[in-house]
Amino acid sequence: MTSAISRASGAVGAALADADRATLIHPTLPAHRTDRTLLVSGSGSRVRDADGREYLDASAVLGVTQVGHGRAELARAAAEQMTRLEYFHTWGTLSNDRAVELAARLSVLAPEPLRRVYFTSGGAEGNEIALRMARLYHHRRGERGRTAILSRRMAYHGIGYGSGGVSGFPVYHDGFGPSLPDVHFLTPPHPYRQEMFSGADVSDFCLAELRETIERIGPDRIAAMIGEPVMGGGGAVVPPADYWPRVAELLRSYGILLISDEVVTAYGRTGHWFAAEHFGVVPDIMVTAKGLTSGYIPHGAVLTTDEIAAEVTGDQGFPVGYTYTGHPTACAVALANLDIIEREGLPANAAAVGDHLGRRLAELAELPVVGEVRRLGLMLAVELTSDRASRRPLPNGTVEVADALREQAGIILRTNPYALVINPPLVFTREEADELADGLRSVLGRTGPDGHVR
Numbered sequence: 001m002t003s004a005i006s007r008a009s010g011a012v013g014a015a016l017a018d019a020d021r022a023t024l025i026h027p028t029l030p031a032h033r034t035d036r037t038l039l040v041s042g043s044g045s046r047v048r049d050a051d052g053r054e055y056l057d058a059s060a061v062l063g064v065t066q067v068g069h070g071r072a073e074l075a076r077a078a079a080e081q082m083t084r085l086e087y088f089h090t091w092g093t094l095s096n097d098r099a100v101e102l103a104a105r106l107s108v109l110a111p112e113p114l115r116r117v118y119f120t121s122g123g124a125e126g127n128e129i130a131l132r133m134a135r136l137y138h139h140r141r142g143e144r145g146r147t148a149i150l151s152r153r154m155a156y157h158g159i160g161y162g163s164g165g166v167s168g169f170p171v172y173h174d175g176f177g178p179s180l181p182d183v184h185f186l187t188p189p190h191p192y193r194q195e196m197f198s199g200a201d202v203s204d205f206c207l208a209e210l211r212e213t214i215e216r217i218g219p220d221r222i223a224a225m226i227g228e229p230v231m232g233g234g235g236a237v238v239p240p241a242d243y244w245p246r247v248a249e250l251l252r253s254y255g256i257l258l259i260s261d262e263v264v265t266a267y268g269r270t271g272h273w274f275a276a277e278h279f280g281v282v283p284d285i286m287v288t289a290k291g292l293t294s295g296y297i298p299h300g301a302v303l304t305t306d307e308i309a310a311e312v313t314g315d316q317g318f319p320v321g322y323t324y325t326g327h328p329t330a331c332a333v334a335l336a337n338l339d340i341i342e343r344e345g346l347p348a349n350a351a352a353v354g355d356h357l358g359r360r361l362a363e364l365a366e367l368p369v370v371g372e373v374r375r376l377g378l379m380l381a382v383e384l385t386s387d388r389a390s391r392r393p394l395p396n397g398t399v400e401v402a403d404a405l406r407e408q409a410g411i412i413l414r415t416n417p418y419a420l421v422i423n424p425p426l427v428f429t430r431e432e433a434d435e436l437a438d439g440l441r442s443v444l445g446r447t448g449p450d451g452h453v454r
């Protein structure tokens with residue numbers, strides 16, 4: 001296997017890699033992988049490693065960096081705030097100007113009637129809050145039996161015990177002991193995976209299953225359904241247009257809350273500020289993070305309605321808070337980040353460059369290992385297969401292809417076991433989209449059905 005370190009002659013890169021191997025625990029890194037790619041700087045859609053090699057960041061890190069790397073404006077916003085009031089909490093009656101300013105801005109930006117805001121430091125934290133809000137809402141209204149949560153297989157909601165408990169990949173459950181009880185997993189609306197639907201229409205199948213599940217568990221036992229509008233970790237799984245409107249209507253008829261996990265989709269990624277606008281469905285609780293600060297500082301916001309906020313605060317108050325909730329420096333960076341997204345029209349750029357990139361990637365569909373290309377805005381996936389007729393995944397997964405893209409084409413992107421997941425910064429240009437498409441063609445054109453890149 002080629003590796004950044006075997007290539008690296010630089011003493012700095014090699015020394016950092018040694019220290020990395022000796023100290024850092026990386027997510028998802030098997031022990032046999034000793035190579036490292038050590039990134040040290042970035043600008044726009046590009047990052048550079050310790051040996052000076054440049055890469056195209058086709059993943060906006062993890063679907064986060066909407067405004068691109070190296071924006072000094074955000075560093076100045078953080079420095080200015082840190083020298084004034086770096087941090088205070090928002091527990092009880094204490095508040096701060098930046099948290100108030102950001103909450104007011106989000107309450108205008110978000111679709112009606114999501115007017116109330118709870119700040120977190122990330123996506124999983126946001127989903128913990130959303131799950132607690134949903135259960136507490138019913139509890140305080142006297143419907144104490146409503147504790148069950150509906151989710152979907154292939155969902156990713158983070159790795160807290162609550163958010164991980166509603167995530168629909170076995171890897172977040174196996175070996176960790178009991179996770180959140182009373183969670184029920186439904187079929188994801190994944191049109192490519194026709195075998196899941198026994199020949200039925202995807203939405204009809206999912207809706208029938210949802211209704212049957214609700215009736216089986218008992219509507220008065222169910223607090224909420226949680227879902228990503230477009231599944232990110234699942235591989236940019238875009239549901240049919242009628243799926244969310246029909247799900248929302250059915251849930252409402254049973255008094256079940258809808259939690260929309262917009263941790264990846266919010267703040268422009270799908271070509272709208274929020275994916276809710278794309279699907280025409282406003283949830284009861286919306287969880288956002290990532291793009292709120294473009295990752296320059298960890299932050300997140302949970303948005304909900306006046307009615308739910310009133311119920312979960314009430315005379316007893318909302319009993320749960322994070323140390324960093326309403327962190328003024330994070331809020332200041334978020335405000336400056338939203339300024340850039342607005343000023344530079346990044347949701348519209350995501351739609352336009354996404355159209356172009358989508359057209360270029362559609363050309364890859366002629367390659368034998370490409371099962372499907374799908375996308376919404378700048379959220380895309382290339383599903384890889386060893387056999388297009390049966391849609392069988394590559395036997396050794398997608399990591400070798402991602403490695404080859406990085407080492408041979410200078411492209412960094414994320415993968416899941418079946419697909420290359422592409423979420424570029426929203427400042428991505430048509431030229432960068434072409435470079436990405438050319439790099440993908442060059443590597444996928446040399447990838448065999450055995451998953452090896454020649």
Ligand SMILES: Cc1ncc(COP(=O)(O)O)c(C=O)c1O
Pocket residue numbers: 062121122123124125127156157158159228232233261262263264289290
């Ligand atoms: C849809 C979704 N929800 C939640 C999370 C978890 O966010 P975090 O890693 O900030 O906790 C992620 C992370 O990728 C995500 O994609």
